[in-house]
Amino acid sequence: MIKKYVFGNPFPTDAVIAHVDVCNDPLPFFEINGDGDFFTCLSDNEIVYGLGEQIRGINKRGWEYVSWNYDNPHHHEDTRSLYGSHNFIIVSGERLFGAFFDYAGRITFDIGYTNKNQMSVRPEKPDLCVYIIEGADEKDIVRQFRSIIGKSYIPPLWAFGYGQSRWGYKDENDIREVAENYSSADIPLDSIYLDIDYMERYKDFTVDINRFPDLEKLASDMKNNGVHLVPIIDAGVKIEEGYDVYEEGVENGYFCKNADGEDFVGAVWPGRVHFPDFLNPQARNWFGKKYETLTKLGIDGFWNDMNEPAIFYTEDRLEETLRHIHKLSQGNMGINEYFTFTGMVAGLNGNAGDYHKFFHNVNGQTIRHSDVHNLYGMNMTRSAFEALRKIQPNKRTLFFSRSSYIGAHRYGGIWQGDNKSWWSHILQSMQQLPALNMAGFIFIGADTGGFGCDTTEDLMLRWLQYSLFTPLFRNHSADGTRKQELYRFSSVNTMKEMIKIRYALIPYLYSEFLKSALDDEMMFRPLSFDFHCDKEAINVEDQLLLGDQLMIAPVYKQNAKGRYVYLPEEMMLVRMKKYDDYYTEILDKGHHYVHCELDELVFFIRKDKVLPLYAPAKNTEEIDYASVTLVGYPQSSYTLLKDDGICPDPEESLCRITLEN
Numbered sequence: 001m002i003k004k005y006v007f008g009n010p011f012p013t014d015a016v017i018a019h020v021d022v023c024n025d026p027l028p029f030f031e032i033n034g035d036g037d038f039f040t041c042l043s044d045n046e047i048v049y050g051l052g053e054q055i056r057g058i059n060k061r062g063w064e065y066v067s068w069n070y071d072n073p074h075h076h077e078d079t080r081s082l083y084g085s086h087n088f089i090i091v092s093g094e095r096l097f098g099a100f101f102d103y104a105g106r107i108t109f110d111i112g113y114t115n116k117n118q119m120s121v122r123p124e125k126p127d128l129c130v131y132i133i134e135g136a137d138e139k140d141i142v143r144q145f146r147s148i149i150g151k152s153y154i155p156p157l158w159a160f161g162y163g164q165s166r167w168g169y170k171d172e173n174d175i176r177e178v179a180e181n182y183s184s185a186d187i188p189l190d191s192i193y194l195d196i197d198y199m200e201r202y203k204d205f206t207v208d209i210n211r212f213p214d215l216e217k218l219a220s221d222m223k224n225n226g227v228h229l230v231p232i233i234d235a236g237v238k239i240e241e242g243y244d245v246y247e248e249g250v251e252n253g254y255f256c257k258n259a260d261g262e263d264f265v266g267a268v269w270p271g272r273v274h275f276p277d278f279l280n281p282q283a284r285n286w287f288g289k290k291y292e293t294l295t296k297l298g299i300d301g302f303w304n305d306m307n308e309p310a311i312f313y314t315e316d317r318l319e320e321t322l323r324h325i326h327k328l329s330q331g332n333m334g335i336n337e338y339f340t341f342t343g344m345v346a347g348l349n350g351n352a353g354d355y356h357k358f359f360h361n362v363n364g365q366t367i368r369h370s371d372v373h374n375l376y377g378m379n380m381t382r383s384a385f386e387a388l389r390k391i392q393p394n395k396r397t398l399f400f401s402r403s404s405y406i407g408a409h410r411y412g413g414i415w416q417g418d419n420k421s422w423w424s425h426i427l428q429s430m431q432q433l434p435a436l437n438m439a440g441f442i443f444i445g446a447d448t449g450g451f452g453c454d455t456t457e458d459l460m461l462r463w464l465q466y467s468l469f470t471p472l473f474r475n476h477s478a479d480g481t482r483k484q485e486l487y488r489f490s491s492v493n494t495m496k497e498m499i500k501i502r503y504a505l506i507p508y509l510y511s512e513f514l515k516s517a518l519d520d521e522m523m524f525r526p527l528s529f530d531f532h533c534d535k536e537a538i539n540v541e542d543q544l545l546l547g548d549q550l551m552i553a554p555v556y557k558q559n560a561k562g563r564y565v566y567l568p569e570e571m572m573l574v575r576m577k578k579y580d581d582y583y584t585e586i587l588d589k590g591h592h593y594v595h596c597e598l599d600e601l602v603f604f605i606r607k608d609k610v611l612p613l614y615a616p617a618k619n620t621e622e623i624d625y626a627s628v629t630l631v632g633y634p635q636s637s638y639t640l641l642k643d644d645g646i647c648p649d650p651e652e653s654l655c656r657i658t659l660e661n
């Protein structure tokens, strides 16, 4: 049962696309104070799930989270905001309900931070819709919520293959070298990513012809080997005379404006930029069509970056900062002046004040950016998705975005942003998966190996053993960090086996993905969603259920030769060195220490379930569906969902294959 409550004059976010009647009764579960903040008491045993892409645990209690899309490479415990805003929570314990705070501006979720037994939700302005959902259990509440926000995006099948990326591939030779090295190491590969260096001076929809003289030929040579090139697109458009995207945007009024009605100027990679007004339907339409400049060259996938939008600095703030620093430099810089100086410089990037200084044109209405900030990234991906659907109606295009709001799950996936090569970031990624699934995001994954900082060989191995279960499986790292293509490590053969296991799993993972997308199910769930009454299961923060068949429990601690695992029921442990070299053992319900060497993948098959494994191919195109073997409990069956992996509507080619022992 879903009820909608309206407060003030909310901006339509387009998160919810189904009609829900407005309820005029008082809002249940929460009390509202004079400022329009929402309060509820939490008993000791209640758990709060949700908030999608956020830091900390599966149970969100004990911290304050701020939905304010932010280019934040510090996914640390004291962080409050990351790239997305997913304002959906479920409170479970004595009470059971879901609540979606549909608000496009800054909103704070104080979940037992100020007072450990109280939650307060504080929108910046009292203009929002709140949806309250009650149901039989958490899964039912999620299903109901997903039914009003629309079906999740389904990428092409090749997007489930392994992808290699790095910020630092500068030219065509670098790309060819990566492809050749993977191929000669006999490691399957479906995609290579192009980061900002493929562009001419970081201008969207341009290609630097000195470094990529013939992108069309490169893309086609790659595709002949089953490898798709996936270029990045940034939100800011470079200000440069003669650059068509800039000129057309200015001419048609498609950029965000400042208070004087001039095109707003910020600075990002290209230096000074304008920001396309993605909330303006015409501008959205225009920008989306630009993707065709690359699809015409044979490109069929994109990642949208910097769309919070990230702003390195604005000119007036920079000027003011420089003036102040100049003043400071005149005297003896004492400790206070020194901190003012470093604070001012660090505060240039993503300064909250800058987001109050520009405006959108939404069907003739001028809207201040800060009131709709969290919708910007979603509407960038929407522009691409909607345009490509018209340009290529018979083919899916891969899209994933850094910034998002609920609703963006209809247009693309997301990657979890600039994590670090830290052991704790394996766990952090894993804890976000169920919360993202709750919000409709199922094509998701982290930068495998870690983006910032130097990775290590053992971290990479453990990270692969986790990420090989996530729909988006991409190795990505930052310029200047240790290179982490798999062929660079002495354990390359073990890594290769892990990638092959991924390919053996792809038909299963894709099938479970389709079920989640078509039936509004969660592909990844906390144990407690399936085992409510199990007091132990409720506290497990580092294991997840995957589909109805698997439980994953990755090792995420350095030098650990195994880990403790809690089994909420009898399960079959699978210890795998190669896709066809594994050992299984039935373990009883309860606590176990499970050994797991660096070259082993360990996971669990649930009681009376089977997992189909396929002979690994060198890319998704070559998967042989006849090569299936079943691992798991005898006399069980699995229904595999399969489509052509290409047509936008999976129903057109959908088949269900029953696999039995």
Ligand code: MIG
Residues within 6 Å of the ligand: 166, 167, 195, 196, 232, 305, 306, 402, 417, 418, 476, 477, 478
């Ligand atoms: O300011 O394009 O999150 O994946 O490699 C950094 C360079 C801009 C941030 C993205 C990251 C990407 C990087 N970008």
